Amino acid sequence: MDSIKSARSDGGNPYKGVGGAELAGPQRVVSRLVTLLAFIIVLGAGYLLSKYIEGTIRFPFTIAETGVGAVFKIRASDVFEIVTWSFGLVVAGYLLVAVNIETWERHALLPSRKRNLLSHAFVVAALLIAGGNVVHVFFNQFNGMVDDLAGESIGAWNLFVLVYFIDEHISHAMIHIGILLVLAIVIASEPVAELPGEATRVKATVTMAAMLLGFVMGALQLFAAVEGQAGLVVLVGSWAMLVTSLAVHYKRGGRSFDTLRPFERPYIGFLFCFVVAATIAALLWSLIAGLWPAYPFFAQPEEVF
Amino acid sequence: MKRQLEGARGFVVANTRPSTRIFLVYMSSLLAAYIAVLPFKAMGTQAQVEYYILDGNYLFGTASFPMSTIVEIAAFGPAMAVVMSWCLQRTIADWSAAGLMPARKARALELLLAVSIATFNAGLLLNRLFNVVGAQAKAFYDATGHGYNNYVFAYFLDEIVGHHLIGAGLVSYFAVMALAIPRDSTLLARPDHALNKGEKLLVLVPSAVHGVIFSVENLEGQSMAFSLVSMGAIACVVILMTMARRNKLAISNRPFLLFIVVQLVVMLAFSAAWGAALGVKPYAPFFYQPSELP
Numbered sequence: 001m002d003s004i005k006s007a008r009s010d011g012g013n014p015y016k017g018v019g020g021a022e023l024a025g026p027q028r029v030v031s032r033l034v035t036l037l038a039f040i041i042v043l044g045a046g047y048l049l050s051k052y053i054e055g056t057i058r059f060p061f062t063i064a065e066t067g068v069g070a071v072f073k074i075r076a077s078d079v080f081e082i083v084t085w086s087f088g089l090v091v092a093g094y095l096l097v098a099v100n101i102e103t104w105e106r107h108a109l110l111p112s113r114k115r116n117l118l119s120h121a122f123v124v125a126a127l128l129i130a131g132g133n134v135v136h137v138f139f140n141q142f143n144g145m146v147d148d149l150a151g152e153s154i155g156a157w158n159l160f161v162l163v164y165f166i167d168e169h170i171s172h173a174m175i176h177i178g179i180l181l182v183l184a185i186v187i188a189s190e191p192v193a194e195l196p197g198e199a200t201r202v203k204a205t206v207t208m209a210a211m212l213l214g215f216v217m218g219a220l221q222l223f224a225a226v227e228g229q230a231g232l233v234v235l236v237g238s239w240a241m242l243v244t245s246l247a248v249h250y251k252r253g254g255r256s257f258d259t260l261r262p263f264e265r266p267y268i269g270f271l272f273c274f275v276v277a278a279t280i281a282a283l284l285w286s287l288i289a290g291l292w293p294a295y296p297f298f299a300q301p302e303e304v305f
Numbered sequence: 306m307k308r309q310l311e312g313a314r315g316f317v318v319a320n321t322r323p324s325t326r327i328f329l330v331y332m333s334s335l336l337a338a339y340i341a342v343l344p345f346k347a348m349g350t351q352a353q354v355e356y357y358i359l360d361g362n363y364l365f366g367t368a369s370f371p372m373s374t375i376v377e378i379a380a381f382g383p384a385m386a387v388v389m390s391w392c393l394q395r396t397i398a399d400w401s402a403a404g405l406m407p408a409r410k411a412r413a414l415e416l417l418l419a420v421s422i423a424t425f426n427a428g429l430l431l432n433r434l435f436n437v438v439g440a441q442a443k444a445f446y447d448a449t450g451h452g453y454n455n456y457v458f459a460y461f462l463d464e465i466v467g468h469h470l471i472g473a474g475l476v477s478y479f480a481v482m483a484l485a486i487p488r489d490s491t492l493l494a495r496p497d498h499a500l501n502k503g504e505k506l507l508v509l510v511p512s513a514v515h516g517v518i519f520s521v522e523n524l525e526g527q528s529m530a531f532s533l534v535s536m537g538a539i540a541c542v543v544i545l546m547t548m549a550r551r552n553k554l555a556i557s558n559r560p561f562l563l564f565i566v567v568q569l570v571v572m573l574a575f576s577a578a579w580g581a582a583l584g585v586k587p588y589a590p591f592f593y594q595p596s597e598l599p
Contacts, residue, residue, distance in 0.1 A: 061465060063460060064464070064586070064590055065597060067588070070460075070461070071457075086423060086427060090420060090423045093419075094416050098412060098415070098416075112398070122419065123422045124387065130424070131382070131429075134430065134431060135431070135434060138431065141458075149445070149455070152451065155445050156452070161358070162369065162438060164358060164360075164368075165354065165366075166434060166438075294357035296359070303359065
């Protein structure tokens with residue numbers, strides 16, 4: 001193993017020099033954006049398609065302590081949502097992150113320490129997305145069950161308050177933080193320094209497509225988050241990503257924004273449009289529906305309509 | 306103290322192989338997570354959050370939750386996930402530097418790791434959260450006779466779904482670490498790659514202890530049969546793979562392979578002894594739970 005250790009001069013990069021014929025730079029950028037589109041499609045499919053699935057799945061089981069038989073019931077749409085969001089989104093997120101990381105590794109622009117850090121961050125994002133979604137699905141159903149008894153006693157009310165908090169505040173925040181973390185990893189994987197010019201330059205249409213994607217996703221995710229009482233999480237999180245990104249480029253770029261080239265960094269355009277769309281959507285929604293006096297401040301669309 | 310720690314670290318680095326050190330990091334982190342939870346369990350403090358409730362209520366409510374459960378979720382969730390990821394990244398880096406880790410395999414392992422961590426944490430969250438709310442639902446049902454369905458719902462997600470997902474996530478992580486070893490493992494059969502006696506002790510003792518803890522957790526979580534079958538399947542694959550390559554030394558030379566086999570043996574012995582001492586139930590989960598003991 002000593003020989004292995006001494007041979008790690010390349011920083012232990014498993015992708016260096018492998019993979020056959022490499023894609024040209026612009027094609028590589030397009031494939032990165034396709035994986036982003038796939039991530040967004042899985043995100044939308046989990047939400048939209050589950051609305052069309054009907055039926056209930058029953059699991060008969062025995063309560064071990066008493067030996068009494070019981071039945072656990074779950075909506076088929078919830079099972080679909082768990083599969084697509086908790087696991088489909090993790091797989092789509094991994095593809096998105098892996099394609100971006102590999103792109104910069106092929107150009108030798110991603111140090112192994114940064115790569116490892118981003119990989120560790122991704123597993124945290126994966127557990128936030130999967131865990132948050134599973135908790136949301138089951139606590140949402142449980143919330144409806146304990147809500148009926150909440151007025152019976154102080155114990156029942158305390159149970160309802162706890163279940164509601166976990167369902168609405170914890171689980172939604174986890175999902176949205178997980179999704180933003182995946183986007184943050186993708187943006188952080190890009191080197192701040194000069195990019196290898198022609199190899200990464202793309203057509204204006206590709207950059208415009210990325211910006212349009214950011215605009216659509218920003219508005220939709222803000223509304224989804226407002227429904228889940230986590231609108232502020234998405235707003236603050238996306239603004240924090242943008243400000244950090246700008247600050248890093250300003251500092252590393254010799255107190256200028258010269259490194260922010262939209263035709264080489266379509267993800268920056270995506271993030272900018274995401275933040276703008278989310279902010280506009282939040283402002284418009286607060287004008288239409290008003291604000292609550294305490295967190296989560298934004299009214300839920302389903303309550304208003 | 307600092308010098309002693311540096312001395313101990315120097316001793317470990319000088320006398321163990323990278324794979325043993327990776328295994329020890331995993332085990333030490335697990336131990337640290339268990340220790341981190343203990344003071345909070347002893348104190349029994351509650352975390353309280355006052356928040357504004359929407360959905361037709363429009364008033365403030367106070368959610369109360371045990372601090373020990375929050376620390377448990379944080380320690381075994383994100384903190385252990387980073388450790389598990391570090392262990393795999395180090396293993397991939399070591400083998401790729403030796404030219405024994407194809408890029409495609411590295412990607413597949415990383416994806417499997419993400420899925421196994423997602424599964425484990427989904428289970429951990431369901432288990433810990435429904436354990437707390439299930440206790441409250443049961444207390445309410447015992448006091449009033451109302452809300453039996455709530456109790457059954459929470460019980461199923463806590464005891465059955467939660468524990469089985471935890472078991473599936475952990476076992477798939479062990480599988481990921483076992484699969485990270487190169488296919489052409491004749492290299493590992495060489496005598497100079499055999500673990501020395503100290504290393505074997507460092508692997509065998511934690512593996513046996515982990516086997517006992519994992520057995521107790523599986524018995525309490527009603528997932529012993531599932532864990533035995535899934536761990537057994539992985540151990541069989543590992544053993545068959547090494548036998549097929551006539552590489553008899555590979556298991557005893559790789560900490561994670563040794564860990565899987567030793568843990569399975571301990572779990573089998575523990576469940577057999579437990580079943581013989583207390584008998585078995587005629588329905589799943591078959592084994593009596595430790596909390597059912599008088």
